[in-house]
Amino acid sequence: MIRSVVRNIRKLSAVSLTVIGLLSVSQASEKEVINFGIISTESSQNLRANWQPMLDDMSEKIGIEVKPFFASDYAGVIQGMRFGKVDLAWYGNKSAMEAVDRASGEIFAQVVYDDGTTGYKSYLITHQDNKDINNVKDVLTQASELTFGNGDPNSTSGNLVPSYYVFGVNNVDPNEVFKRTLNANHESNFMAVANKHVDVATFNSTHWSALEGKNSPLLQQVKVIWESPEISSDPLVWHTDLPEDLKKNIKEFFMSYGRDNPEETKILNNLSWSSFKESNNDHLIPTRELESFKAKSK
Template structure:
């Protein structure tokens, strides 16, 4: 691990000539999965340690929604950030971002699951087919448009492949963060909502009474653990320090330092383990999912002629083929 980190530092040092002296403060973006106060408390110890490692103040950056953090990076108000995979993809494509490490769970696993939740009192809602009946007039709690587990994954696996458009199917579609959706289900404000296993782990600890009122009726395929993304145009020596910090955090140092860092990671977000190296290749499965969803939407669009559908789906098939080749030649894909 030490050789790997040192090798990475050398490569980063050759990547540019800008100096760390140009950076007076780093802003760390945090997506709004729950209240800013709870997230700030969760991330503060790790960000304080990052501050010591890079030698400049590190401040948490919050926005009302995921798009706010993405736009913050686009306009250089955010230097690095914790994203979900879908929002990371947007940051890479639109905000000059680049994935550099990936989170892991406390047990070392590198994935989580999207969920559909209902209140335990709802004996009529027990599986996916029960919420796909548009005649019921249900109220649906959807996730942020840039959320992987709260929106992208269920929009494909639950709605798109079942030819259901939530906007036309449900009495009301409310959009909130993960915590807001879970609480809306617990309080009976919506009939069902999207969420994920990470958020539910946090809720079980922070609001056990509300957690006890909720049941899961659907679970997605495994989603890759969240990435951290930095601005590609950060000075190379700053990126070297950031890279070294995250790959060494909870791994390098005295036994006491390693133990302390791992305890901090356990209380960050829903509970993390040490970070692992990653890249934009982590986003390939998410890009694939987005293309599949777009293809289904085109095929089911009654406003398009047969020729238009053929042309548009052929274009998507070409992109999918290119993506498959990339995935085949990328290690660990």
């Protein structure tokens, strides 16, 4: 009799495991569309052109349509994840921290740049004609006469990093010392400097390299007057509620993408990347330290 009971328990366990497995597959298959959030570092038209080929490849690989999700600022993508309109996203470190803390996000990967590195730098830029502005000291000395183009409040290289390394360590508030301070994305800040609409602005090495790759003549109009220590490369974040088997498929796609396929490499190069590597929420530790300093300063 005991043996009979044991056999029945084993049968029930096997059936239970099968049901759990079927439910897991069902959960993933029920999701007909994945919305991929893309932060607004430049115009959505430019972003769509660079991102769509990879998202199409992702749709084919995982068997679910992947649609880009754009917003007018970084906060819009964070809020999209918070309220279930964004399933996974490309963020900068600061916006990823907000997504992890406020929108049930979790980092699962980070980008590898096209030179093989996993770091980049924040810049301060000005027009080549500004002969009296060549470093941070010049900027701060003349600040009351200058218009400053700051980055999106949730941008790492455009806002958080310079707020510490340029302004925080010098005990100044950019909103108070400049004649005027504006907030915009990287592309808009660069164009504003090149066209002399602002005197100094934040930018970064990734977008500078992208302009070099396009042989942009505007680079001749702009000079870098400060660069930060290295910043960890951008993370990819998914919503923690995604089914586990779907997370597995998504991660497998990114870990293999661009590795042995020239066409995929070309697509990634348009984003200034070469591949992806695994990561987790510990990726945010340096960003949290900078944010903590910023909060204490206030």
